[in-house]
Amino acid sequence: MDLGTTFDVAVARRPRALALVDGDIRRDFLSWQEDIRRVSGGLSALGLTKGHHLVCVMANRYEMTTLYWGCQMLGAIFTPFNWRATSDEIAFVLGDAEPHLVAFDDVTAAAVQVAANEAGLSEESLISVGDSPNSTSFVDLLRYEPVAGPVGADESDICLMLYTSGTTGRPKGVPRSHRAERIAASSVVAHLRYQFGDSALGVMPLFHTMGIRVLLCSTMINGAFINMRGFNAAEALRLVEEERVNSLFLVPTMFHDMMAHENFSAADVSSVANVAYAGMSMTNELERRCINFLKPKIFANYYGSSEIFTFTFCDHLDRKPGAAGWPGMNQMIRVVRADVDTMVKPDEILPANQIGEVIATMQSPEAFSGYWNRPDADFKAIR
Structure with a gap:
């Protein structure tokens, strides 16, 4: 089951249950579904479709959660990034993810707009929460005709891409199905x-x-x-x-x-x-x-x-x-031998009470399949 359908299942089960609280904003599942479907209609009108990235750079808020679910309805890839990031860091993500749309709030507006200009993104690609000019307002998205429901993404399709903290260099994209x-x-x-x-x-x-x-x-x-x-x-x-x-x-x-x-x-x-x-x-x-x-x-x-x-x-x-x-x-x-200079194999298991490196199996259905555009990182991390 795709995540857009997952949301609709929750609505069908308990439509009037409280779903979201953000300050004065309160939504039950049914009323939030209406907002999400209208925003999905707006995103679709801006050209967002299955497989496209929407990069979102803002702090937790109603608009961000609604954009997340809007992406799931359309089979798009929600790609959030740290709202404290510099314009250079955001520019790297825009170049790496190549998003169709970028959403931001008043706190991140300046950094995002600098990064968007550097990435060559047009005003039509920008969605603002707040008063930023030269962008589509989130409020305007709520005025569109709602979509009828999820597009029906395949469960193997990518729905989310998180970026690692980049402690060993540039952040790496982690695509999640x-x-x-x-x-x-x-x-x-x-x-x-x-x-x-x-x-x-x-x-x-x-x-x-x-x-x-x-x-x-x-x-x-x-x-x-x-x-x-x-x-x-x-x-x-x-x-x-x-x-x-x-x-x-x-x-x-x-x-x-x-x-x-x-x-x-x-x-x-x-x-x-x-x-x-x-x-x-x-x-x-x-x-x-x-x-x-x-x-x-x-x-x-x-x-x-x-x-x-x-x-x-x-x-x-x-x-x-x-x-x-x-x-x-x-x-x-498993706990295996730790060695930064050699390629330690998964079967090099240490006996009890010895210090080593923790490894986990990629056979887990919770796991990703590999980093975004980073075969070098796959080679280092995946055996």
């Missing part, structure tokens, strides 16, 4: 034991695999995506209390800041039943505080990557603090 994305989200739901209707705090950036995962999981279980445009501990605590947020899938620093905030002791966080962290390790002391103060029913460490997604998960941190846990249900993990 409809199948890989659906199964990755299903894995999160299963491993973390989400319930239908669970709402989630949508603060992890939507240019990151964790942010996209929270958005997709929320839709698949008819839960509300409670958006935050940037992390602020006091605001996060307010949203958890007022919106009765059920799940928190965050990086450890966010949990630290929330529990260290002066408002924490007075905040009602009793709705939170599911807590998970990823992206970096968590100290044993912070794990203990999460257990004692948030009192979640499920508390887990989720270890993975943009490329393969699930490596391992640990949902027994109370008994084994700091553990990476067991391989995910679609994964096989």
Whole structure:
């Protein structure tokens, strides 16, 4: 099943369930579907079609999530990028992805327009959220006739392309298929034991695999995506209390800041039943505080990557603090000899209690097939 159909399935199941909150904007699944289909009609009028990239450079917001789902309706490739990036970094992505359209907000407008000029993109290729001239306004997209439904992409088609952080050079594009994305989200739901209707705090950036995962999981279980445009501990605590947020899938620093905030002791966080962290390790002391103060029913460490997604998960941190846990249900993990100078083979497995390198199987249905236009990176990373 493609992701556009995935959204329509959620609408058919619970049309009036709350789907999105972003400040004063509130949408149930049915009303959001109407917005998404109209935006899809607008994107189609601008020439976006199956297989085209739409690069999106903005912070989490209603418009970004709607553009994501609009791409899924059209079989296009949603390609988000870090809204803090420089114009040079954005120009590289525009040259690499060769998008048909580029969307941005007021915060990123200057950098995107410089990059777009460098890439030779016309004004007709630009979509703005805000008051930027020489572009199509997102509001205008909502005035188009809605599409009738998803185009029906194949599950092997690319629906998303994330960019790695580029710690070893220029960022690398990670193409993700409809199948890989659906199964990755299903894995999160299963491993973390989400319930239908669970709402989630949508603060992890939507240019990151964790942010996209929270958005997709929320839709698949008819839960509300409670958006935050940037992390602020006091605001996060307010949203958890007022919106009765059920799940928190965050990086450890966010949990630290929330529990260290002066408002924490007075905040009602009793709705939170599911807590998970990823992206970096968590100290044993912070794990203990999460257990004692948030009192979640499920508390887990989720270890993975943009490329393969699930490596391992640990949902027994109370008994084994700091553990990476067991391989995910679609994964096989090995610890092999680490050597930067030679091509280590997957069967060079180390005995217990020796330090090595963690490798994961590309046979996982959650995995990508290789980097975008980077055979050199494939050669280094894939065996």
